[in-house]
Amino acid sequence: MTRISSYVVATIPALVVLGFFVWFANWIPQTRWSPPEKQDIGAAMTPPQLAKVGKIIVRQRGCLACHTIEPTAGVKGQGRGPNLANIAARRADGAAGGPDGLIDYLVQALYEPGAFLVEGYANIMPGSTRPPAKLSYEEVVAVVNYLQSLGGTPSVKVGDIPRPPGEAAATVSVTDPAAMLAAFECSNCHSLEPGEVLLGPPFEAALLKRVAAERGVSAEAYVIESIVHPRAVEREGFPEEVMPQDYGERLTAGQLQAMTVYLLTREGGE
Numbered sequence: 706m707t708r709i710s711s712y713v714v715a716t717i718p719a720l721v722v723l724g725f726f727v728w729f730a731n732w733i734p735q736t737r738w739s740p741p742e743k744q745d746i747g748a749a750m751t752p753p754q755l756a757k758v759g760k761i762i763v764r765q766r767g768c769l770a771c772h773t774i775e776p777t778a779g780v781k782g783q784g785r786g787p788n789l790a791n792i793a794a795r796r797a798d799g800a801a802g803g804p805d806g807l808i809d810y811l812v813q814a815l816y817e818p819g820a821f822l823v824e825g826y827a828n829i830m831p832g833s834t835r836p837p838a839k840l841s842y843e844e845v846v847a848v849v850n851y852l853q854s855l856g857g858t859p860s861v862k863v864g865d866i867p868r869p870p871g872e873a874a875a876t877v878s879v880t881d882p883a884a885m886l887a888a889f890e891c892s893n894c895h896s897l898e899p900g901e902v903l904l905g906p907p908f909e910a911a912l913l914k915r916v917a918a919e920r921g922v923s924a925e926a927y928v929i930e931s932i933v934h935p936r937a938v939e940r941e942g943f944p945e946e947v948m949p950q951d952y953g954e955r956l957t958a959g960q961l962q963a964m965t966v967y968l969l970t971r972e973g974g975e
């Protein structure tokens with residue numbers, strides 16, 4: 706009996722060690738660094754919820770490479786950029802020579818940092834929707850709420866502030882023209898089947914080229930104009946003013962180019 710119990714007793718340290726390794730093995734993956742994930746931001750989120758996400762984004766997307774958030778330090782802080790602590794109180798009225806009001810000020814500071822420079826600083830901050838931070842519109846909304854929470858109260862909902870200048874609609878980052886047709890809802894009104902008329906004319910390369918030639922313009926110019934300024938080039942026999950007028954803002958130059966090439970070279974259209 707003593708033999709057995711001493712055997713059990715002798716095993717305990719081994720079990721403890723084993724247990725430690727099992728625990729350790731399970732623990733490692735959770736603490737391993739992983740690349741920042743796109744934050745999930747819904748239109749229904751409240752400003753305080755958005756502010757929480759914004760706080761994570763500011764930490765994950767490199768803002769703190771230049772900015773500090775030190776409540777006890779002055780504006781200058783220790784960073785390459787201003788100390789963001791208390792910015793909502795400090796910029797409640799915006800800035801003389803810059804946008805009026807906190808929200809407009811923050812929106813511009815994020816989209817176009819070079820448009821107004823905080824005194825004593827150089828123009829080194831990249832626009833937040835560009836690399837490396839590459840914030841989406843929704844992420845900008847979250848960051849604005851977080852910055853509001855530094856000395857003020859978050860109040861902005863998705864849709865309240867303007868989208869980034871020249872940005873394509875949030876869901877549409879596709880570059881494949883066939884996917885773009887669906888993503889921009891072109892295919893609701895334009896069929897790819899020759900002869901099939903939905904609300905607008907079907908996309909047939911030969912047809913587009915013919916109409917362009919009739920109007921004495923290049924096929925590319927005609928297609929681009931039709932997408933960007935649909936009213937300028939109404940096609941007879943189709944309802945006017947149905948096609949959305951804002952594709953010029955929603956499509957990036959690259960998307961417009963890819964779409965135009967696709968529509969004019971598509972197989973089955975020639």
Ligand code: HEC
Pocket residue numbers: 763766767768769770771772785786787788792796811814815818819821822823826827828829830831833838848852
């Ligand atoms: C490479 C350094 C750098 C990075 C990265 C950077 N900033 Fe800045 N930021 C600056 C500098 C410098 C200024 C002051 C000059 C100016 O107004 O552009 C500034 C200004 C600002 C201001 C206005 C501050 C004030 O006191 O009025 C805000 C707000 C701001 N940045 C937010 C951000 C956020 C959010 C991020 C991350 C998405 C970020 N910045 C990333 C350098 C940076």
Ligand code: HEC
Pocket residue numbers: 886889890891892893894895904905906907912913916927928931932935936938939940943944945946947948949952964
């Ligand atoms: C709500 C319906 C609708 C949507 C969505 C729509 N269009 Fe149109 N489109 C039309 C109508 C109607 C016309 C013809 C009248 C006109 O020219 O405005 C037209 C005309 C065109 C023309 C000229 C065609 C020709 O044969 O002369 C092109 C090119 C075109 N659209 C491309 C697009 C693209 C690309 C998209 C998506 C990015 C799109 N459209 C989305 C309705 C739509």
